[in-house]
Amino acid sequence: MQVLLKKYMEKNRSDCPISCSLEVFGDKWSLLIIRDIMLRGKVSYSEFLESEEKIATNILANRLSVLEAEQILKKQVSPHNKSKYCYSLTPKGVDLLPIVIEIMDWGAKYHVQCPRRELGKRIKKEKAAVISEYLDKLHRDARHASKQ
Amino acid sequence: MQVLLKKYMEKNRSDCPISCSLEVFGDKWSLLIIRDIMLRGKVSYSEFLESEEKIATNILANRLSVLEAEQILKKQVSPHNKSKYCYSLTPKGVDLLPIVIEIMDWGAKYHVQCPRRELGKRIKKEKAAVISEYLDKLHRDARHASKQ
DNA sequence: TCTTAGTGCTTGCAAAATGCAAGCAAATAT
DNA sequence: ATATTTGCTTGCATTTTGCAAGCACTAAGA
Numbered sequence: 001m002q003v004l005l006k007k008y009m010e011k012n013r014s015d016c017p018i019s020c021s022l023e024v025f026g027d028k029w030s031l032l033i034i035r036d037i038m039l040r041g042k043v044s045y046s047e048f049l050e051s052e053e054k055i056a057t058n059i060l061a062n063r064l065s066v067l068e069a070e071q072i073l074k075k076q077v078s079p080h081n082k083s084k085y086c087y088s089l090t091p092k093g094v095d096l097l098p099i100v101i102e103i104m105d106w107g108a109k110y111h112v113q114c115p116r117r118e119l120g121k122r123i124k125k126e127k128a129a130v131i132s133e134y135l136d137k138l139h140r141d142a143r144h145a146s147k148q
Numbered sequence: 149m150q151v152l153l154k155k156y157m158e159k160n161r162s163d164c165p166i167s168c169s170l171e172v173f174g175d176k177w178s179l180l181i182i183r184d185i186m187l188r189g190k191v192s193y194s195e196f197l198e199s200e201e202k203i204a205t206n207i208l209a210n211r212l213s214v215l216e217a218e219q220i221l222k223k224q225v226s227p228h229n230k231s232k233y234c235y236s237l238t239p240k241g242v243d244l245l246p247i248v249i250e251i252m253d254w255g256a257k258y259h260v261q262c263p264r265r266e267l268g269k270r271i272k273k274e275k276a277a278v279i280s281e282y283l284d285k286l287h288r289d290a291r292h293a294s295k296q
Numbered sequence: 297t298c299t300t301a302g303t304g305c306t307t308g309c310a311a312a313a314t315g316c317a318a319g320c321a322a323a324t325a326t
Numbered sequence: 327a328t329a330t331t332t333g334c335t336t337g338c339a340t341t342t343t344g345c346a347a348g349c350a351c352t353a354a355g356a
Contacts, residue, residue: 013201017255017262018183018248027313028174035166045333053161056315061334083323083332092258099254100166102247107165110240114165175342193304204344209305231303231352 024070025096029055029063031103034072034089034096038138039119043086044078072096074145088145094138101131172218173244177203178211179251182220182237182244186286187267191234192226220244222293236293242286249279 012020025031036042036051048060055063064087067073072093078084089096101123108120116124123130160168173179180201184190190199196208203211212235215221220241226232237244249271256268264272271278 012259012261014199015259015262016180016183016200017252017259017264017268019180019201019255020259020262021251021255022176022179026174026176026179028170031170031174032164032167035164046331049333051162052164053167057334058316058336059314062313081324081332085333095254095257099247099250102250103169104165106243106247107167107169109243111160111163111165111168113160114163114168116165120165194302197304205305206307206345207343229303229353233304 024066024072027063029053029059030067031096031100033060033063033067034093035100037073037087037089037093038097038100038134043088044084045087067093076145086145089138089142090146091139091142094135094142097134097138098131101127101134172214172220175211177201177207178215179244179248181208181211181215182241183248185221185235185237185241186245186248186282191236192232193235215241224293234293237286237290238294239287239290242283242290245282245286246279249275249282 012023014020025034032051032053032055033048036048042048042051045060045064048064049055049057064073064075068075068087070092071090073087074090076086076088078086104120105123105127108114108116108124119130160171162168173182180199180203181196184196184199190196193208193212196212197203197205212221212223216223216235218240219238221235222238224234224236226234252268253271253275256262256264256272267278
């Protein structure tokens with residue numbers, strides 16, 4: 001077993017739900033991978049590598065394995081290309097959407113260098129509607145992926 | 149200047165609001181300090197050290213200085229005890245509440261070992277009301293702190 | 297006034313995580 | 327048969343974290 005995976009076998013720091021959550025995705029990369037799948041339609045290792053934040057290959061491989069072990073992501077062989085894998089969100093992963101949306105909203109409000117794009121503007125005006133639309137879509141995707 | 153503060157002078161990885169936010173509080177400790185102030189009424193260095201997650205003293209000092217530099221926290225000398233400091237949330241810090249609440253809600257749903265306590269149960273039933281009540285209270289606290 | 301305790305740190309060092317470049321193996325494409 | 331795509335692993339240097347100890351300032355007690 002990878003050394004980097006060891007910590008996920010160990011006892012939690014506390015039984016606080018915030019602390020337990022941060023032990024899973026409290027780092028600078030995990031939620032960016034989730035963002036790429038959730039909001040940008042990315043599904044593969046090579047697509048995640050292309051993001052402008054430039055994650056290192058070993059870190060990406062590690063985060064994908066952790067998120068899969070935590071049952072936030074599911075890894076499946078691509079139907080028509082055996083050398084390709086598709087990563088998709090499980091229902092547990094889909095439920096991270098409100099967190100991602102709130103982080104985006106806060107970031108857009110307080111980082112002047114982050115222009116609000118279409119989604120950001122819609123969130124500012126009608127956050128609840130955006131979340132429920134995305135939840136519907138993502139849950140449909142998750143059901144579809146679980147059939148394969 | 150502290151070496152650990154250097155990164156906050158450097159350019160962001162990207163202009164994505166999610167990425168920029170994670171560069172500020174995307175780690176395993178920052179949001180726990182925010183939680184302690186926001187939901188547990190803690191205000192001092194020694195109170196933060198007492199939390200069950202047992203943050204190291206140097207990490208706590210560093211996170212407090214980063215959060216202060218980011219204008220998420222404000223540090224003030226205690227009115228009646230010159231050897232004591234009070235850390236409080238700025239309006240920018242108060243606006244992290246929805247993120248903290250969503251993380252708590254997700255954690256309570258998916259970590260069986262995290263019992264939903266009073267606040268967790270109220271969030272499950274009436275998230276919007278809980279958020280707006282806390283926002284009111286925290287904004288009042290922030291205004292009060294800014295007068296001193 | 298000397299001592300003790302409380303508060304908020306800093307420092308040094310070991311361990312762990314991260315970042316970077318290179319390499320590699322299986323599956324396709326040419 | 328050869329080259330390319332895809333998804334990694336490995337080795338090594340750098341950075342961050344964790345732990346224990348120490349320290350400066352304030353306040354309180356003997």
